[in-house]
Amino acid sequence: MTANLKRGASTENDKKPKKAKQNIGSDSESELSDVPDEPQQPPQVEQVTQVKQESPSNLKHASDVTPKVENTNGLENSSDLVNLKEIENNKVSNDQDLNTSTVSPKKSSKSNKPSEDSDFDEKPKARSSRRSASAKKEKKENVTDDEKKTPKKTPKNSSQPPNQTPNGDVKDEGDDEDDYKWWAEQGGFGDGTERWSTLEHNGVFFPPEYIPLPKQVKMKYDGKLVELSNEAEEVAGFYAAVLGSDHAADETFNKNFFQDFQSVLRDHPPLDGTKIKDFEKCDFSPIREHLDIEKEKKKAMTKDEKKHAKEQRDEIENPFTHCLLDGRKEKVGNFRIEPPSLFRGRGAHPKKGKLKLRIRPEQITINIGKDAKIPDAPPGTNWGSVQHDNTVTWLATWKENINGAYKYVYLAPGSTLKGQSDMSKFEKSRELKHYIGNVRESYEADLQNKVMFDRQRATAAYLVDRLALRAGNEKGEDEADTVGCCSLRCEHVMLRPPNLVTFDFLGKDSVRFYQEDIKVDPQVFKNLRIFKKEPKGPQDPIFDRIHTTVLNNYFRGFMKGLSAKVFRTYNASITFQEELKQTPNEGTVAEKLLSFNRANRNVAILCNHQKNVSKSHDATMDKMGDRLKALKYQRRKLRQMLAQVADDKKVYKDHPSFKDEESDLEDEWMDAHEENERDKEVERQKKKFERDNEKLRNEDQKEMKPEDLGERLQEVEEKWKTVTKERRAGKPDVGKKNQTQLTTAMQKMEDRLEAFRVNASNKDEVKDVSLGTSKINYIDPRITVAWCKAYEVPVEKVFAKTLLTKFTWAMETSPDWKF
DNA sequence: CCGCTAACTTAGCAAACCAGCT
DNA sequence: AGCTGGTTTGCTAAGTTAGCGG
Structure with a gap:
C-alpha cells in the first residue's frame, strides 16, 4: 500500500520524551x-x-492583513462600543432570556407544516397553544401519549408570551413559514447556560447484532481451517476487512489486534480446540474473500433492489433521526451508535488495532427533557441511566473502551443548537x-x-x-x-x-x-x-x-x-475576506470561483489543513499535460495559418504574442498526436457506418457495402497525410478563413490556453491541501454569502447541500457585510 | 497549581454519490 | 448507458477549553 506521505513517519526509535518538565534555571x-x-x-x-x-x-498570511485590523485610535472607541452593546444585550437577555426557547415563538407556525415520515412531527408544544388549533398537524400515532402531554414550561422562559417577538409584536405569518429563524432574533443565544427547555427523542440506534459467517467460510491457522466461536469470528472479520490496507502492515496495529484477538479467543475458544498462538500463522484471507464477494453482490444489485434496501434501512432508523427540541423538529447528527471495530488511531498511535467493543444500552446515559417520555431501551435491556440536564446539548453519551473517552450523540450541524x-x-x-x-x-x-x-x-x-x-x-x-x-x-x-x-x-x-x-x-x-x-x-x-x-x-x-x-x-x-478582494469585478462565474478557491486555499494553508494526494493525481496531471499540448498544437496551426494571410504591421502590433512559438511541442509528439486523431476518426467513421447501415436496414433500404466504408476510411487517411505534410512544412491550409476570423480564433485560443494552464496548476497546487476543513469550521459563512451576492455567484456553487443547511443562519447576509 | 472530567469543536479518511465523459 | 474520477457525506478520532476537587 502506498505509504502515507503526508504524515510524519514514526520510527521505532523516536520515543517521545515524557513530560520532561524539569525546571531549568530559576524564575528569578x-x-x-x-x-x-x-x-x-x-x-x-x-x-x-x-x-x-x-x-x-x-501563503499570504495574517501579517498581510494586520494593518487593516490593527488599530490605532479608533480601536478603543470601537471596543468600548462593543462593550456597551454587550451590556445592553445582557440586560435584555436577563429579562427575556436569549435562549433558544425564548426567542423562538415568532415563527412557530412551522409546526403546521405537513410532517415528514418521522416520529417527530412537530407538535406545537407548551407555548404554541395559541395557534395550535388552526395549525396542528395530526401527529403520527407512534408518538406516545406520554409525549403528548404538555411539557413543562421552564421558569426562565415563562415570562415571555409565546407568540411574541422581543419587541412584542405578535407575529403570525401563516402556515408556509417553514424555518425557525433564530438568527433573526437578537443576538444568538444569551449567556444563560440553559440550551433548551423541552427535549424529546427516541434514544439511539444500535447496529445489528453480529451475523455469523456461512459455515464454509473460515479463517485458517497454520494452513488449517479453524472453527471459531462467533465472538472470535467477528473479531477475525474486523481484521479481514483491513487486509491489504496500511493497517495490516503496521506492527503496532497487528500486535494490538492480536493481543485483543487472543483475549477473545481465551474467553471463547475455537470449537475445534485449535490453539491460536502465532499471528504469523493466521490467515484471514478466506474471510476476506467472502467479504469481497458480499460487497460485489451488493454492488450488483439493481437500482430497485438498492432503493428497496435503503427504504428498509431508513424505516428502522426513522425514529432516531429527529428529535423535538423546544417543540421544533430537529435533526439528530450521529444517532447511530458506533459499531464494534478495530481502533484506527491516526499516526503512530500506541493503541491502534485494539478491539473497540460493542456498546450495550447499559453503558449509555440518556439525556432528555424532564417531562418527556423516556425512550425504551431495546427489548430486554435497560439504559445505564437517564438524566434531564438542559445545560448540555447531547441526547446520549457513553464511554468508549480504548481511551476511556466520552462519546456523545448531538444534533446535526444544521440544527438550531x-x-x-x-x-x-x-x-x-x-x-x-x-x-x-x-x-x-x-x-x-x-x-x-x-x-x-x-x-x-x-x-x-x-x-x-x-x-x-x-x-x-x-x-x-x-x-x-x-x-x-x-x-x-x-x-x-x-x-x-x-x-x-x-x-x-x-x-x-x-x-x-x-x-x-x-x-x-x-x-x-x-x-x-x-x-x-x-x-x-x-x-x-x-x-x-x-x-x-x-x-x-x-x-x-x-x-x-x-x-x-x-x-x-x-x-x-x-x-479569507482580505483575499477575496482580488476577485475580478467583471469576468465569468468560473473566474470568480477561481478567486474564491484561491482564497480558500490560502486559508487552508494557513491552518495547515492537508490531505493525502489521491492515487490518481499523477495520472490526471499527465492527462492534463496531454490536453494542454493538444491545445498548443491547435494554436500552432492557427498561428501558421494567420502568418500566411496576415498583414504584419497591424495584427502583430495589436497582438505581439501571436508571433510567439509554442513551447514544449515536439515533432515527435505531433506525429503521434496526428496518428492518434486519425485513429479516432477512423473509429468514428466505422461506428457511423454501422449506424447508418442499421438505419437503412430498418427502413428496408439496401445497405452500403464494405467498400463504401473503405472509401471513407481512405479519405480520412489522405486527409491526415496532408495535415501532417502541411504541418511539417509549416503551412497548414488556410481555406477560406480571412485574417479577421483567424485573429479572433487565435485570441480565443490564447484565452483557452491560459485558462487551462491556470486550472491545471491550480489543481496541482491543491493536491495535498484540504479546502473543506476551513470552509466548514473556520471561515465565517457570512463572508462567503456576502461575496456571492456582491459578485453574483450562486451560493450553491460554493456550498454543497450540507453546508447550505449548516449555514442557513448566514444566508441572509447582505452583500456589504464585513467580518 | 495540577490532574482529571466533561462537553464541545475540529479533522482527515473512506464510502457513497454524482456528473461528465466516452 | 456504463465508467471513471471528482466531490460530498458519514464516521469517528483528536483536539480545545472550562471547571472541579485536591
Whole structure:
C-alpha cells in the first residue's frame, strides 16, 4: 500500500520524551540577564511597533492583513462600543432570556407544516397553544401519549408570551413559514447556560447484532481451517476487512489486534480446540474473500433492489433521526451508535488495532427533557441511566473502551443548537478584531520581559497568532506523539540567524507542520534561542514554564471568551475576506470561483489543513499535460495559418504574442498526436457506418457495402497525410478563413490556453491541501454569502447541500457585510 | 497549581454519490 | 448507458477549553 506521505513517519526509535518538565534555571527576575545576546535595556518602544514579519511561505498570511485590523485610535472607541452593546444585550437577555426557547415563538407556525415520515412531527408544544388549533398537524400515532402531554414550561422562559417577538409584536405569518429563524432574533443565544427547555427523542440506534459467517467460510491457522466461536469470528472479520490496507502492515496495529484477538479467543475458544498462538500463522484471507464477494453482490444489485434496501434501512432508523427540541423538529447528527471495530488511531498511535467493543444500552446515559417520555431501551435491556440536564446539548453519551473517552450523540450541524454555537463562535472571533491590537501590543512588549514566565507566554502567544498554531495540550504516554504550540519541543524548532526559524513537528492527527525559514520578529528569535539553551536537550519542551491554561488565561484577560483557538478562526476569516478582494469585478462565474478557491486555499494553508494526494493525481496531471499540448498544437496551426494571410504591421502590433512559438511541442509528439486523431476518426467513421447501415436496414433500404466504408476510411487517411505534410512544412491550409476570423480564433485560443494552464496548476497546487476543513469550521459563512451576492455567484456553487443547511443562519447576509 | 472530567469543536479518511465523459 | 474520477457525506478520532476537587 502506498505509504502515507503526508504524515510524519514514526520510527521505532523516536520515543517521545515524557513530560520532561524539569525546571531549568530559576524564575528569578535576573535569570535572563546572563544570556549573552539578551539586550539589557528595558523594552524598546520601537520593537512594539515593528513591522510584522513577512510570511515566507507562499501563503499570504495574517501579517498581510494586520494593518487593516490593527488599530490605532479608533480601536478603543470601537471596543468600548462593543462593550456597551454587550451590556445592553445582557440586560435584555436577563429579562427575556436569549435562549433558544425564548426567542423562538415568532415563527412557530412551522409546526403546521405537513410532517415528514418521522416520529417527530412537530407538535406545537407548551407555548404554541395559541395557534395550535388552526395549525396542528395530526401527529403520527407512534408518538406516545406520554409525549403528548404538555411539557413543562421552564421558569426562565415563562415570562415571555409565546407568540411574541422581543419587541412584542405578535407575529403570525401563516402556515408556509417553514424555518425557525433564530438568527433573526437578537443576538444568538444569551449567556444563560440553559440550551433548551423541552427535549424529546427516541434514544439511539444500535447496529445489528453480529451475523455469523456461512459455515464454509473460515479463517485458517497454520494452513488449517479453524472453527471459531462467533465472538472470535467477528473479531477475525474486523481484521479481514483491513487486509491489504496500511493497517495490516503496521506492527503496532497487528500486535494490538492480536493481543485483543487472543483475549477473545481465551474467553471463547475455537470449537475445534485449535490453539491460536502465532499471528504469523493466521490467515484471514478466506474471510476476506467472502467479504469481497458480499460487497460485489451488493454492488450488483439493481437500482430497485438498492432503493428497496435503503427504504428498509431508513424505516428502522426513522425514529432516531429527529428529535423535538423546544417543540421544533430537529435533526439528530450521529444517532447511530458506533459499531464494534478495530481502533484506527491516526499516526503512530500506541493503541491502534485494539478491539473497540460493542456498546450495550447499559453503558449509555440518556439525556432528555424532564417531562418527556423516556425512550425504551431495546427489548430486554435497560439504559445505564437517564438524566434531564438542559445545560448540555447531547441526547446520549457513553464511554468508549480504548481511551476511556466520552462519546456523545448531538444534533446535526444544521440544527438550531449547533447553528447558534457556530454563529456565536464567529461573533466571538469577530469581536477579536477590536482587541487584536491590544493583544499584539501586549505580547510584543512582553517578548522582552525579564521574567521567563512572561516571556514564554508572550512568545507562545506570538506563535498562536502569527502561525495559527493550536494551543498544544500535554499528551499522555498512550497517545500519538503530536504537539501544538505549548507542547513544542526543542527538536521541533530550528534557528538560523539572524531571524529565520524552521518548524517541523507533527500536529493534530499526526499531520506534519513543516515551514522552513520563517522570518520572525528578532525578539522571538532570541527568545526561542534562550528557551532552547542548555541544559535542555532536543526532547525537552521549549516552553517549560507555561502550558495551555496559562496561555488561555492570559488571552481571556483581553477579551471575554478569548482563547487560543479563537485566533485560528479570526485569522482564517480575516485572511479569507482580505483575499477575496482580488476577485475580478467583471469576468465569468468560473473566474470568480477561481478567486474564491484561491482564497480558500490560502486559508487552508494557513491552518495547515492537508490531505493525502489521491492515487490518481499523477495520472490526471499527465492527462492534463496531454490536453494542454493538444491545445498548443491547435494554436500552432492557427498561428501558421494567420502568418500566411496576415498583414504584419497591424495584427502583430495589436497582438505581439501571436508571433510567439509554442513551447514544449515536439515533432515527435505531433506525429503521434496526428496518428492518434486519425485513429479516432477512423473509429468514428466505422461506428457511423454501422449506424447508418442499421438505419437503412430498418427502413428496408439496401445497405452500403464494405467498400463504401473503405472509401471513407481512405479519405480520412489522405486527409491526415496532408495535415501532417502541411504541418511539417509549416503551412497548414488556410481555406477560406480571412485574417479577421483567424485573429479572433487565435485570441480565443490564447484565452483557452491560459485558462487551462491556470486550472491545471491550480489543481496541482491543491493536491495535498484540504479546502473543506476551513470552509466548514473556520471561515465565517457570512463572508462567503456576502461575496456571492456582491459578485453574483450562486451560493450553491460554493456550498454543497450540507453546508447550505449548516449555514442557513448566514444566508441572509447582505452583500456589504464585513467580518 | 495540577490532574482529571466533561462537553464541545475540529479533522482527515473512506464510502457513497454524482456528473461528465466516452 | 456504463465508467471513471471528482466531490460530498458519514464516521469517528483528536483536539480545545472550562471547571472541579485536591
